[in-house]
Amino acid sequence: GRRSAEVVRRGKEEEGGEGKKVKVEKLDVKPPKGTRDFPPSLSRQQTWLFSHFHAVSKSYGFSHYDSPILESTSLYTRKAGEEVTEQLYSFLDKGGRPVSLRPEMTPSLARMVMGLKPTLPIKWYSIPQCWRYERSTRGRRREHYQWNVDIWGVEGEAAEAEVLAGMVDLMRSVGLTSDDVGIKINSRAVLREVTEKMGIGGDKFASVCVLVDKLEKVPIEAIEGDLKDLGIGREVVEELLTVLGSKTIDDLAEHVGEESEAVRDLRSLLRLLDFHGVSDWMVFDASVVRGLSYYTGVVFEAFDRTGNLRAIAGGGRYDGLVETYGGERTPAVGFGFGDAVIVELLKDKGLLPDFERGTVDYCVAGVEGPEDGEAVRAAGILRGKGMSVDLVLEKRKMKWVFKHADRIGARKVVITGGEEGERGECIVKDMDTGEQVAVKLGEL
């Protein structure tokens, strides 16, 4: 665990210390491992990014929802070997109930929709903080905020096209182009058709997808045992990889036939995406499967074309999820878009605005300090006009006031009291131009 320095200070008389040494644990000021603080500069950056998530969601007519960060662990007990269920941040509550910090939002969405039974279709979005208990050895983050966008109740690829167009609009809104980012598109129907032809049972399909997704990241030896447990030998893997290596949809059709569901889905989707004007962003990639077990159809992931970063966002169709919770089959499509990789990419591209300093419309100070009621009155007048005002709350030298105004990004400074105050006026200084004018308080 973390060692925090021990500080020794002399106990005071009243502590019966008589000079005895009293040990006080010095607080470890870092946030818990793998988590982040959001001091004002980072909070402004997060607010800026989320404002784009909210704006795109609004422009697509999506409704915001939220749910507790804490869920019953039973929501995540899928047995498909996914990272997201193997790294649960879980514990027993004081009632002995197994609970977890949500690792993803979709199960909570399923729980809510199954409970509320809203009229479908629904288009909902949220920006939840999600957690994983990552083994500290890899030093990866244990929390992130993830914009979730989902459409439930729509069978056709128009739903996939809609959420993909929204993802592209988000990228455009923060200054990225299709030269910076691509979105790999595929359908799990490819894997389903090929494994069915090979006689691999449908009940193993979800686990096969998770393993094939891992195959993209680790050498086959690392998961050969798991594949064998599913009855998948090396020769079957080789055949799978041949199909997943298809470079175009036409190549894919060579392997699985023009009438394949995957080929039909993908052709229809790419046609719709062309109408959305986002074809330049799309890259067919038959090897994309994504790591969540519950995807059943089209899957996709946004990537930076330099290849330096991990996936920016990912999602797909998951018509079978509600059934795994004992409900009816329900068409559903959605994606998750994390708050970390996108920021790294924007930094690399020089597109991340500077949030080091905040902004405020006015800094107001009275020569005599807050006792100078005029300063308080001036602040009230300005706030009444919808201005943001930082009121200096102690008696300070004017030199300090102007330094403070610069530090907090004030556009203008109002000084009350002094000679001008005698005449019922105050000084207003424009911090940008340096221009100073005397103004009657009532005319602020």
Ligand SMILES: Nc1ccc(Br)nc1
């Ligand atoms: N699922 C998940 C949760 C938290 C982080 Br950081 N990454 C992925």
